[in-house]
Amino acid sequence: MRCSRLFPLMDRSGNSKKGPAGPTLFRQIATRLAAFTLLFALLDVCIVVLTYSSQPESLAQELLTLEAHKAEKGTDLQPDLLAGPPGAEHWSARYIDPDTNAGSTPPLRAGAAPGMLMDWTRRERVRGGYRITGVRSVLQNGQQRWLFMQFEGDGIRPYVPVIANEIVQHVALPLIPLSLLLLVFNVFAVRRVLKPLRRAEAEVDALDPNNVLLRLSEAPAPREVNTLVRAVNRALTRLDEAMAILRGFTANAAHELRTPLSIMQLSLDRLPPSPLRDDLQADTQHLTRLVSQMLDLAQADAMAVEPETPVDLADIGRDIVAAMAPKVFANQRDLRFETSGDTRALGHAEAIYRIYRNLIDNALAHAPGDTPIVVTAGPGPQLSVRDYGPSISDEDLPHIFERFWRKDRRETDGAGLGLGIVQRLAQAHGGAITVERPIDGGALFRVTFAPLKHGE
Amino acid sequence: MRLLLVEDNARLASLIREGLNRQGFAVDWCETVDGAEHALKINDYDLMLLDLGLPDGDGLDLIRSLRRRHDTMPILILTARGGLDDRVTGLDAGADDYLVKPFQIPELAARCRALLRRPGASLGTQLTSGNVILDSAERTVTVGGVPIDATPREVDLLECLLRRAGHVVAKPALEGALYSMDAEVTPNALEACISRLRKRITAAGADVQIRTVHGVGYALFAPVSADG
Structure with a gap:
């Protein structure tokens, strides 16, 4: 085992799935039915006794x-x-x-x-x-x-055997098989009737805040269940609308913030060179990055990925490495790309591009200049970014995916949102991100996606 | 080269115009979709820089209507919309490139030049980067004004890299350029050719650098000081 530890950082079914206290509907119906049968038998006995004694x-x-x-x-x-x-x-x-x-x-x-x-x-x-x-x-x-x-x-004493016989003959014998039959019938009937409810439960469990387009299926179910299902669907629609408003807000915020930032940046470029201009330019770039990351994160949170599109992780990896290499080389760093096996997956190309970009940015921020950053696509529907910087300490490990967390608060570069964005985008794909700490140092971030369906 | 800038923010527009003017572009400016339609009727433009959120409509609609009229003028979208699907939407509508605000003038100018099919700092048939000059008609290379010996294949390779100077050129693109007429391709042929070219220009004192982008391709970088 090369890695000292492996941390699964995503648990989609993390919530307690323990059933609520209280008997099941089936048990309630069965008990009531049994009690009713008993009462009915008693009543029958009384009638028999009364009839004969008269x-x-x-x-x-x-x-x-x-x-x-x-x-x-x-x-x-x-x-x-x-x-x-x-x-x-x-x-x-x-x-x-x-x-x-x-x-x-x-x-x-x-x-x-x-x-x-x-x-x-x-x-x-x-x-x-x-x-x-x-x-x-x-x-x-x-x-x-x-x-x-x-x-x-x-x-009445001499008559007791007669009455007992009568009860057995006319009450117990017909009533016991009838009750049992009713009970068995009820088991099936209740199961059958509750089936749509169980299906609805499974559908609600499968609901994903990232994919609010999902609705519970309405037909065919008893009216009571359908009423509930429709109510849930109406609530989902309202949720959908709220998400749409949020997405709209994100787009508006992007526009409102990015245009003045552009003006600031271009205006600064026109100033005569001075240390103050350099500082202001650096600040503007930091602010730009912060705004971009916050918008990316807000968008990732509200993102509805329908990972139905087959993409090639290697193609996207080559694109991002080609796009980032000039900047990376300009900073005297080395960026490498490797591919292994079948690299196709289901996903959103632009989102996967951003996953790569944020992971590479993260590696650039943490690894020293003389070490390479290795980007790998595959094997299978996964990608990874490996750096050879200092290993992540036990103390830091639980925090690295926290939003706005940075190892060193004094660092002005980055907002501590990159890994959060990656995690969110991975989750939006129904995938997961894990971090490994190879024994020869550095960190390896691995993102897994849904595999291609067979035959595609 | 005459450009049309459609941007509703006056301050940003004037900064872009000024910046591009310094890079040798003539830029006309209008603020609305209507204004753009009008300007396009009066003048011929080589390129349009288009903001998407305009006061009287969406820039995407303007692109679509232009493309419906079979207008092939290159269009560069200049927008604040940096969402996951925005780029794809913009390109699908018929735009040629997409640049998210904020950006810097050198990058914008580079994108414009790329769209105008004038890659690098080419003048006529000459491709220049640092002290390396390649004459694409004569098939000659000079380093610091001194001609060097290079095989036709090496010249082809250098031309590819010079045309996309500062950018990574993927291996398949280079191989395609090298061996289009030659059936014989070995896996290491490109690598070997690059290696020879690199040695040759370095020995001649070139100040450009040919870097290997492991797993992707190669890139030629101009000396840092000369890079705008």
């Missing part, structure tokens, strides 16, 4: 049917061994033979034809309660038999 006849019928089912399940079981309903007294159960009908006074219902058996139930009041008597047809081992049952009971 109809003791049908309760008695159901009770005997339930007991008969128990007998049916227990093969060859003596019906007498059945426990009967809870709290039942004088429980008796036995099979009867319809043909013989011997000694079966009670089993046959009054008025029924002999040999003709049928299910029946009778409920009669006895002292301290009720007696329930009845016959049920039971299928055992494929053979039909007739079960006679009788018991006495009191209050």
Whole structure:
């Protein structure tokens, strides 16, 4: 590793992306749905209980049917061994033979034809309660038999299994699958409905203050989401207008400042040579540079780069080196250009030109006269400017991209805006600037851009 | 050489006129788009220096209307607009060059000369820089008045550099000039030729310098004292 350290100086997703506190909409809907289902089940149970308690006849019928089912399940079981309903007294159960009908006074219902058996139930009041008597047809081992049952009971207790059975049969069994189904359906429905919201969120995240032309897509989304999306878009439009005003201001300021500066400079040139004239000329040049840099920075801040244009970093690098070389050589300095690999990238040619220029100016300001400044395009969509001046100290490193920061405040050359401009222009490209401190001294500033899309 | 200056700031205009007059240009001045249209009807100009923000319109519109009329007069935009897209917009509209304020008279004069196809301080067929004089018709080179021996190729090379004295000439441009009729080009041919030329003129006592701009090309620089 040649470089002692590498500092990524740009973090576009630096803001905390942690979700806000509070449950998700999906969870809210699911909990509410579950609670509602529970309430509905409870209500259903109440209705069942109320209905049956007001109809003791049908309760008695159901009770005997339930007991008969128990007998049916227990093969060859003596019906007498059945426990009967809870709290039942004088429980008796036995099979009867319809043909013989011997000694079966009670089993046959009054008025029924002999040999003709049928299910029946009778409920009669006895002292301290009720007696329930009845016959049920039971299928055992494929053979039909007739079960006679009788018991006495009191209050609701004997009916509890019946009511429980009813609840299972008519409330739980249909309601549980329905609730589950509803829940599953809701998962999908809510997910689906929230999809445009998530898309809008992603779009808002992707919004770039440098590219205010972006808008959230409106269709197709539920009306509620669309209302929000439109409101956000209206806000973006207002932002856009504000940016346009700012850009307009920058252009006006440029004109208002540069014209008097031109007059000053040309007027000074006409004065007879004197040390005072030289000082004033130097001051004017400094002021000119300051104004240019401030305007460049203001413009870079408001810049909307659409890096869709393919550019060749090597072509731009050659242009800037050719343009700056005479001035650099006149100051007894050396400027070199190198290229490596494919140097094409997506970008704004003029902005990249200024990135190069500011980096070279920075190198000229910091490296001593006898060292070369090496400008490199590539490999890939990146450029770099390397000087062999003093290395950047740990102490200075965090400050070099700060606006108006200069290592030595007494230096009158430059405003400390050059690197800030480069950083801003790189960001406007969706790129980044890094500074490396090679072990053999100096500094290497590297700017990376978006690569060309495949096939271009 | 007659120039038309369109600039709405009177003080700046008078400073530019005076400066260019001293460089040997005759400069007419008007303040508005209308004034410029009028002046162009009456006189023929070799070059127009145009400010963009004018009281009665945008200079860019004037350029476009001139170019629509197939007027090929060179136009140099002289403006305070130094934005990222301004230069491209200006050149796209049909301007030939673009200079952002503030500027200095020597630079403005150099740009004007370049547009008027009179590069360097050429007089007739003679190209001069420092004590080096190249006669482009005779194909001879003198250093300090003394003729030197140079191959035709070296003279071609020196001519290229002299025509763009003070500026970097890219390698492909030099190679194109050297080998236009010759198919045989080796990668080091240009380098070798430059090296021989440099030795030759330095040995003859030339005060100009041929510098290598590594990775880009070469540039001929006049001695600092003689450079305006």
